[in-house]
Amino acid sequence: MKGYYKVLWHSALLLAFIVGGSYFVSGLWGGKPEKIDADRTFSFSPGMTALDFASVNGLPAPALGAALGLRGREGLERSLASFGFSEPELSLKVQKSLALHNEERSKNWKKIVLKFALWFAFLGAVFILMRRGLIKYRLRNALYFAAVAIFGVVLGSDPSPMGTVKDAIVLFGAKGVFFPPRLAALAVFLLLVILANKFICSWGCQLGVLQDLLFRLSRDKNGRSILRQYKPSFEFTNTVRIIFFSVFTAAALAWGLDIVEPVDPFKIYNPAMVKMAGWLFIGALLSASLFIYRPWCHLLCPFGLVGWLAEKVSIYKIRVNYSTCIACGTCELACPSTVMSAILRRGRSIPDCFACGECQSACPTRSVTFSSGRRDLPPAGKFK
Numbered sequence: 416m417k418g419y420y421k422v423l424w425h426s427a428l429l430l431a432f433i434v435g436g437s438y439f440v441s442g443l444w445g446g447k448p449e450k451i452d453a454d455r456t457f458s459f460s461p462g463m464t465a466l467d468f469a470s471v472n473g474l475p476a477p478a479l480g481a482a483l484g485l486r487g488r489e490g491l492e493r494s495l496a497s498f499g500f501s502e503p504e505l506s507l508k509v510q511k512s513l514a515l516h517n518e519e520r521s522k523n524w525k526k527i528v529l530k531f532a533l534w535f536a537f538l539g540a541v542f543i544l545m546r547r548g549l550i551k552y553r554l555r556n557a558l559y560f561a562a563v564a565i566f567g568v569v570l571g572s573d574p575s576p577m578g579t580v581k582d583a584i585v586l587f588g589a590k591g592v593f594f595p596p597r598l599a600a601l602a603v604f605l606l607l608v609i610l611a612n613k614f615i616c617s618w619g620c621q622l623g624v625l626q627d628l629l630f631r632l633s634r635d636k637n638g639r640s641i642l643r644q645y646k647p648s649f650e651f652t653n654t655v656r657i658i659f660f661s662v663f664t665a666a667a668l669a670w671g672l673d674i675v676e677p678v679d680p681f682k683i684y685n686p687a688m689v690k691m692a693g694w695l696f697i698g699a700l701l702s703a704s705l706f707i708y709r710p711w712c713h714l715l716c717p718f719g720l721v722g723w724l725a726e727k728v729s730i731y732k733i734r735v736n737y738s739t740c741i742a743c744g745t746c747e748l749a750c751p752s753t754v755m756s757a758i759l760r761r762g763r764s765i766p767d768c769f770a771c772g773e774c775q776s777a778c779p780t781r782s783v784t785f786s787s788g789r790r791d792l793p794p795a796g797k798f799k
């Protein structure tokens with residue numbers, strides 16, 4: 416079979432497996448769709464108790480109790496007036512409390528705990544393999560496929576590193592609250608970035624690994640592109656990403672709008688939720704992934720941008736030992752992005768490194784390592 420037919424055939428099979436498998440598995444998990452309710456108006460009347468207010472407005476008692484600063488149901492028999500809130504104040508408190516209550520109820524906590532446990536186990540194993548320089552072509556693709564199957568098809572579109580940033584901004588814009596478990600998840604993801612570069616993006620994010628796998632399907636085992644592949648400049652991709660992040664944040668804060676939601680590509684793992692616009696966008700994005708390395712991560716992902724900033728203080732990262740490096744440029748050629756060029760040529764800013772280890776396995780003198788410590792500057796003039 417000609418190389419490019421093979422790429423298209425393998426990509427089509429992979430996507431059929433993801434859509435079919437996810438459709439089946441997401442049905443088994445069940446659960447409520449995550450959506451932020453529109454602001455409501457509440458009925459008040461003088462002399463109402465808190466319990467009357469809850470029953471007239473169909474409010475869950477715990478959400479109302481939290482809004483009134485009560486513990487459990489105790490105090491719900493008190494009159495509303497005794498809490499000393501004006502109607503607008505009470506309405507705002509109840510809206511916020513309801514939003515947090517609904518967030519909490521929409522989560523499948525068992526699945527979330529399982530996903531984080533498997534993330535730690537999987538990333539730990541890959542970290543060891545990477546430190547030993549054992550990740551080569553076949554194993555790399557097998558690991559990406561395993562990550563797609565486990566973190567995407569089986570464990571679904573949520574949670575994801577991107578969701579922690581995107582949904583936190585949208586919920587704050589719409590309701591003025593942060594959902595504490597989401598902030599805790601974001602803190603965990605950022606800690607992972609600080610520990611080991613974008614390791615969570617490289618090997619754990621269900622959309623990141625899918626784009627990566629598609630990109631690799633378009634390369635042969637010697638790292639040569641079968642379909643023509645491009646490396647857009649980081650100045651371009653990061654500018655687009657910053658502009659998109661600003662527009663996204665402005666829309667969320669000004670109108671409580673989530674402009675990613677209609678085309679959210681993570682929803683490929685929950686196909687029943689995807690509409691026509693979403694399929695068109697996902698199709699375009701995944702097709703682009705055959706030609707450009709991780710287009711969503713580089714151009715649009717909110718966590719991509721936040722993680723790139725956190726990456727600046729990563730403990731483990733790709734480093735080059737210039738005393739053994741023979742300046743052959745093999746690692747630069749192997750790197751799917753422009754990171755290695757920036758490292759070797761003292762670039763003003765280093766693009767997102769997805770800790771894929773391709774440069775490490777390509778180096779003929781083992782001068783590239785994934786190790787801790789400061790990244791040395793190359794000797795001036797070593798790389799023309």
Ligand code: SF4
Pocket residue numbers: 575576577615616617620621622623624709711712713716717718719720722
């Ligand atoms: S940057 Fe890419 S890998 Fe990281 S969270 Fe976003 S989509 Fe996932």
Ligand code: SF4
Pocket residue numbers: 733749750751752754755767768769770771772773774775
């Ligand atoms: S090949 Fe590029 S993206 Fe991959 S680890 Fe090396 S520098 Fe980072």
